[in-house]
Amino acid sequence: MTHATLAPDPVRLLDMTGKKGLIVGIANEHSLAWAAARNCHAARADLALTYLNDKARPFVEPLARSVGAAILLPCDVARDSQLEAVFGSIADTWGRLDFLVHAIAWAPAADLHGRLTDCSAEGFVQAMQVSCHSFIRMAKLAEPLMHRGGSLTTLSFLGAEKMVDHYNVMGPVKAALEASVRYLAHELGPKGIRVNVISAGAVKTRAASGIEHFDELIHETETKSPLRRSVTADEVGRAALLLASDHTTAITGEVLHVDAGFHIDGMIFH
Template sequence: MSSSTPSTALPLAGKKGLVTGIANDKSIAYAVAKAIVELGGEIAITYQNDKTARYTQPLAEALGAKRFLKLDVAEEGCLENVIAECGAAFGEIDFAIHSMAFCNADDLHGRVIDATEAGFDAAMNVSCHSFLRMAKALEPLMAHGGSLITMSYLGAERVVRNYGVMGIIKAALESAVRYMAYDLGPKGIRVFAVSPGPIMTRAASGIANFNNLLESDAQKAPLGRTVTIEEVGALTAFLCTSGSSGMTGQTIYVDGGAHIVA
C-alpha cells in the first residue's frame, strides 16, 4: 500500500516572511518568530547593529532563519534593501512582523507638550512611519496576499502614566493599520496591530515605575494575571495563517482582558 500525504499540514507550511525587533529571548518578537516556525513558517530575522547581533544571531540560528540581516530603519534605504534581500531569498513574502519602537527618554517620561520636534520626529519615524515603508516595499512581493502585523499598546487609546509621546505615536500607528488595511485589502494583504498587556521586556524597562503597571494590570484583568510573550506569539502567528483570512484592520488586545476594565 503506497504512503499518502498527511491530511493536515502545519498551518504555515510553505509560508515565508520577515520578523523584526528581536533583542533577546525575552522579546515579544522572539516569541512570535518561535511560534511561526513551530507552525511551519520560514523566516528571515533582522538585527539592529553589531552589538545586538551577539545576542540575536544564536536565536536566529536556533530558529533556522533563512536570512539574518542588519536593519536600522533610521538609515536611508536600509529597510528597502532588507526587503529586497528577503524577496531574493524567498520569492514571495506571506507575512511580516513589525516590532520596532523608539522614543527618547525625556519624551517618554515628560509632558507631551515638552517634546522636542527632533524627538517627536525620530519616534514617529522609527515606530510608525517605518511600518508604512515596510508595507510599500513588501507590496510587490505579496502578489497572493499576506499579513502585515505591528505591535501597539493600550497607551494608544488611554493615558498611561510615564508613556508620554509614545502614546501619541502608537495612536498614529493604530490609525495607520486601519488605513493600510483599506488600501491593501483589494490585494488580499491584511493588516493588524497586536496590543499586548505590560510584559517585562528590554523595551519596557525604559518605562518608569513599570513594576507598578504590571501589578495594576494583573489586579484588574478579568483573567487575574498579566500575559506571557508566548501568548502574544501564538496570537500573532495565528494572524499569519488562513484561519484569520476574514480579518483585517483591527487592533487585537492580548492582555488578559485588562483593557475592558476602567
C-alpha cells in the same frame, strides 16, 4: 468515534509549511518579536530576521540559528538603505513574502520620560519615524512581494487608546500607528493583504524597561484585569502566529487586545 478523536491537532491546524515571513524587532530572547518568531517556526514557517546593529547581533544571531532563519540582516529603520536591503534579500532568496511582523518602537529617553507637553519636536519626529512610519514603509516594500496576498502585523499598547501614566510621547505615536493600520488595511485589502495590530498587555521586555514605573503597570494588570494576571510573551507570539496564518483571512484593520482583558474595564494606571 469518540470525542477525543474529533479534537483538532493545534500543530496541524496552524501549519505554516511553505509560508515565508519577515520578523523585525528581535533584541534578545525576551522580545515579543522573538516570541512571534519562535511560534511561527514551530508552525514550520520559513523566517527572515533582523537585528538593529552590531551591538545587538550577538544576542540575535544564536536565536536566528535556532529557528533556521534563511535571512539575517541588520535593520536600523532610521537608515533607508538597510530596510531596502532586507526586502531586496527576500526578493532574491524567496521571490515573495507571506507575512510580516513589525515589533519596533523607540523614542529619545528625555522625551519618553518627560511630559508630552515638554516633548521636543525632534524627539516626536524620531519616535514617529521609528515606531510608526517604519511600518508604513515596510508595507510599501512588502506589497509587491505579496503576490498571493499576505498579512502585516504590528504591536501597540493600551496607551494608544487611553491615557496611561508614564507612557508619555509613545501614547500619541502608538495611536498614529493604530490609525495607520486602518488606512493600510483599506488600501491593501483589494490585493488580499491584511493589516492588523496586536495591543499587547504589559510584558517584561527590554523595550518595556524604558518605561518608568513599569512594575506598577504589571501590578495593575495582575490585580485589575478580568483574568487577574499579566500576559506572557508567548501569548503575544501565538497571537502573531494566528494573524499570520490562514485562520484569520477575513480579519483586517483590527486591534487585537492580548492583555488578559485589562482594556475592557477602562482602568488607567496611577
